[in-house]
Amino acid sequence: MGRGKIFVTRSSMPPIEEYIEEIRPLWESRYLTNMGSKHEELKEKLKGYLGVPLMELFTNGHMALELTLQAMDLAGEVITTPFTFASTTHAIVRAGMTPVFCDIRESDYTMDPERIESLITDKTSAILPVHVYGNVCDTEKIEGVAKKHGLKVIYDAAHAFGETLDGRGVGSFGDASMFSFHATKVFHTIEGGAVCFPDSELEAKLQELRDFGIVDEERIAAVGANAKMHEFSASMGLCNLRHVDEEIEKRKKVYERYLERLRGIEGLRLNIYNENIKPNYSYFPIYIDEKVFGVGRDEVFEELKSKDIYARKYFYPLTNTFEAFHGKFDASETPIALRVSKRVLTLPMYADLDLATVDDICNIVISCRK
Numbered sequence: 060m061g062r063g064k065i066f067v068t069r070s071s072m073p074p075i076e077e078y079i080e081e082i083r084p085l086w087e088s089r090y091l092t093n094m095g096s097k098h099e100e101l102k103e104k105l106k107g108y109l110g111v112p113l114m115e116l117f118t119n120g121h122m123a124l125e126l127t128l129q130a131m132d133l134a135g136e137v138i139t140t141p142f143t144f145a146s147t148t149h150a151i152v153r154a155g156m157t158p159v160f161c162d163i164r165e166s167d168y169t170m171d172p173e174r175i176e177s178l179i180t181d182k183t184s185a186i187l188p189v190h191v192y193g194n195v196c197d198t199e200k201i202e203g204v205a206k207k208h209g210l211k212v213i214y215d216a217a218h219a220f221g222e223t224l225d226g227r228g229v230g231s232f233g234d235a236s237m238f239s240f241h242a243t244k245v246f247h248t249i250e251g252g253a254v255c256f257p258d259s260e261l262e263a264k265l266q267e268l269r270d271f272g273i274v275d276e277e278r279i280a281a282v283g284a285n286a287k288m289h290e291f292s293a294s295m296g297l298c299n300l301r302h303v304d305e306e307i308e309k310r311k312k313v314y315e316r317y318l319e320r321l322r323g324i325e326g327l328r329l330n331i332y333n334e335n336i337k338p339n340y341s342y343f344p345i346y347i348d349e350k351v352f353g354v355g356r357d358e359v360f361e362e363l364k365s366k367d368i369y370a371r372k373y374f375y376p377l378t379n380t381f382e383a384f385h386g387k388f389d390a391s392e393t394p395i396a397l398r399v400s401k402r403v404l405t406l407p408m409y410a411d412l413d414l415a416t417v418d419d420i421c422n423i424v425i426s427c428r429k
């Protein structure tokens with residue numbers, strides 16, 4: 060087809076001149092990291108854009124999440140989902156706690172709130188759900204259970220940048236929400252991340268923990284890490300933020316084309332956003348029911364690959380089946396997540412994906428059907 064390799068995602072880039080202008084003052088100031096003016100400017104602009112009261116920036120989303128768990132002084136067990144990226148589960152384990160896996164909902168792949176209560180023990184300290192593919196969790200039910208049992212709720216909102224639920228920024232729910240600004244995400248700072256939270260006491264703790272626990276020159280009050288966002292990343296963020304609405308508009312066109320072409324194909328289930336969500340079109344997952352479609356996910360994946368289209372088995376494998384946790388968890392306790400992880404395929408989705416390529420991808424997928 061002569062279009063080269065198509066990957067599942069492709070980073071958005073601002074015009075190069077715009078980035079150069081953004082970083083030019085750094086040659087003068089020589090202030091390259093440690094919460095410089097670009098960092099502060101980005102933080103303020105993002106708070107406004109995301110509609111959140113408080114926020115701290117980090118070197119990546121993972122450290123934002125891990126240090127939030129540490130800052131909240133949590134211990135024991137955290138109820139979470141295995142249908143996520145390694146980071147979510149790793150953050151819990153690396154913060155010294157035990158993940159307890161809750162199954163997901165068939166409808167939108169987010170944590171099933173009806174199953175949370177049966178997993179609560181006297182060791183449970185928090186719930187860590189994920190807004191999978193930009194589908195927003197049932198925040199009302201989850202937070203209802205949390206309130207009843209005195210648990211914290213920390214959302215992994217890595218997929219949900221800029222989304223709103225009933226007009227309210229997704230980052231404003233629960234006790235904290237983590238966003239990832241990794242190069243592959245809807246909005247990026249090359250590497251980067253943030254955590255949003257309503258409690259002002261968390262602010263100072265997070266600031267300390269991301270800078271070795273340093274309070275001032277002579278006081279180191281906690282065993283922190285180094286997780287500061289530097290000025291070149293913040294500058295990339297300032298540029299990308301100016302274009303992000305446009306980027307989301309372009310993603311929407313790709314999403315609509317996929318829907319138009321794949322809707323109604325028997326054996327395929329598409330990701331339809333709930334009406335009360337303003338989506339960011341971060342991913343385009345399809346669920347392939349082999350019994351109806353005639354072939355399974357892995358065959359469609361291979362067929363696309365043979366035509367230089369690199370879709371992703373995302374999320375697969377489930378985090379509770381990782382070799383790193385060998386013998387610790389039993390994925391049969393999350394049967395829906397296990398089934399979905401074996402059948403889901405995320406198709407290429409990014410702002411600059413041209414619609415003719417989307418048509419090619421759809422034609423290949425449809426041609427696999429038996």
Ligand SMILES: *Cc1c(COP(=O)(O)O)cnc(C)c1O
Pocket residue numbers: 119120121122143144146147189215217218238239240241250251252
């Ligand atoms: C990207 C991602 C993360 C980690 O973010 P980084 O910025 O890459 O550290 C965590 N959770 C989910 C669901 C993600 O997609």
